[in-house]
Amino acid sequence: MPEGTAGRRRRLGVLLICSSSLFIVYLDTTILNVALPTLQKDLHASLSGLQWVADAYLLVVASLLMLTGSTADRLGRRRLFLVGLTGFGVGSLLCSLAPNTGWLIALRMLQGIGGSMLTPISLSIVRNTFHDPRERAQALGVWSAIFGVATACGPIVGGVLVATIGWRSIFWLNVPICAVMIIATLRYVPESRAPKPRAIDLPGQLLMIALLGSLTFAVIQGPVTGWASALVITLFCVAAVSAAAFVAVERRSAEKGGQPLLELRFFRSRPFTGASVIAVASFVVLGGFLFVITLYLQQARGFSPLRAGLSLLPATLVMAAAGPIAGQLTGHRGPRIPLVTAGLLTAAGMAMLLSLAPGTPFGYLALALAVTGAGLGLVNPPITAAAIAGMPAEQAGVASAVISSTRQIGSLLGVAVMGDLVTTGVSARMAAGQDHAAALSAATHAAWALAVGCGLVVALAGFLSTTARARASAAAVEARG
The missing domain is CATH 1.20.1250.20 (MFS general substrate transporter like domains)
Structure with missing residues (x-):
C-alpha cells in the first residue's frame, strides 16, 4: 500500500475518532432534554432539580475547558483524550445507576470532567494531524458540522430510548461508544504535545469555578428560597467578588509576562x-x-x-x-x-x-x-x-x-x-x-x-x-x- 494512501487513511481514522467524541458530547445534551420529564417523574425531582441535572454537567465543562486544553498540550493530547473518554464513559454508567436527583447531579459533574477534555483536545488533535492547509480546513469543517448532526439525532434517539427502555438508557448508550473509541484511539491516534505548552493558571481557574458555580447556584435557587434570601444575595456577592478578582489576577499575570487563563487583551x-x-x-x-x-x-x-x-x-x-x-x-x-x-x-x-x-x-x-x-x-x-x-x-x-x-x-x-x-x-x-x-x-x-x-x-x-x-x-x- 503506498505510504500516501496509508497516511491518508490514518488521518481519516483520527478525524472519525475526534468527530465521534464531539458527537457523543452534543448528543448527550439533546438526548437528556427529551428524557427530563420522565426522569422528573421517576426520581420525584423538582424543576430546579432538573435545571441542576442539565447545568451540573455544563458548569464543569465550562469551568475546565481551557484548563484541560492547556494540560493536554503539556502532558500529551492522546493521553488526556483517553482519560476524557474513560471519565465520560464511567461517568455515564454511574449516572444510569443514580438512585435520586442528588446523586445524579453529582455524577453528572463527574461526567462533565471527562466531557471537558473531549472537545478542546479532539480539536487540537485534528489541527496537529492534518498539516496541509486545505486538508486541515476540510477536516475542521467536518469536525464542526458534527454539532448539527448530533443536535438533529439527539431528540429522536432519546425519544426512542426513553419510550422503549427508560431514561437510564440514554446514559448506557455512551458506554460502548466510549469503549470502542478508546480502542481506536490507542491504535490510530499518535501522541503529541505543544513545543511550548501554556502554564497552568491555578488562581484564575479557581476564581472561574467560583464565579460560575456561585452565579449558577444563585440563579437556580432564587425562585426556591426567594431572590431576597440571605443565601441568594450571598451567592451573587460571591460571584461579583470572584469576577472582579478574576479580572485583577488575569491582568496581573499578563503584566508579569505569565500565561493567564483568559487573555484579556x-x-x-x-x-x-x-x-x-x-x-x-x-x-x-x-x-x-x-x-x-x-x-x-x-x-x-x-x-x-x-x-x-x-x-x-x-x-x-x-x-x-x-x-x-x-x-x-x-x-x-x-x-x-x-x-x-x-x-x-x-x-x-x-x-x-x-x-x-x-x-x-x-x-x-x-x-x-x-x-x-x-x-x-x-x-x-x-x-x-x-x-x-x-x-x-x-x-x-x-x-x-x-x-x-x-x-x-x-x-x-x-x-x-x-x-x-x-x-x-x-x-x-x-x-x-x-x-x-x-x-x-x-x-x-x-x-x-x-x-x-x-x-x-x-x-x-x-x-x-x-x-x-x-x-x-x-x-x-x-x-x-
Missing part, C-alpha cells in the same frame, strides 16, 4: 469581543430553548418522549442543514451575513412562540421551530471565524478555546435563567387557579421574550463586529501580539 479586538457576546447570547437561546420546549411538549401538550423528539425535527433538521450553508457564506463573504441573518431569524422564531398555548396548531409551532433552527444553525460556524480574525497565529487556538467556553457558559445560563422564568411563572399562575398545562404554556412566554432579545443582540453584535473599524481593532491586537 483579546477583548481589545472588536471581532473577538463580538464573537464572545454572540456565543453567549445564541447559546443562552439554544440551551434554554431545548430545555423549555421539551417540558412544554410533554407536560403541556401531553406528548410521549418519542413524539416530543419527533416534534423537534423541524428545528433540529433545519439547524443541521443551516450549518454548512453558514460555513460556505463565511468562507466566501465573511461572517457578517450569516451572523446578522442568524440573529434576526432567531428573534423571529422566538417571537412566534410568544402566544404559545396548549392548543397552538402544530403547523404553526413547526414553522416557529424551523425558523428558530435556521437562526441557531447559521450562527455557530462564523463565530470562530470572527473570533480568530486578526489574531496572532500562535494565539488562534487560545482564542478558539475562549469562544468554546463562552458557548458552554451561554448554555449554562440559558437553562438556569429561562428555567427560572418558567418556574416562577408556573407557580404564580397555578396559585391563581390555572391548570398546569395552561400555566406552563403561559410561563414560557417570558423565556421566549428573553430569547427574542438575545437574537437581536446577536444581529447587532454581528453587524458591529464586522465593520472596517472592528477589523482595524483586530489588526491592532495582532500587531501588539
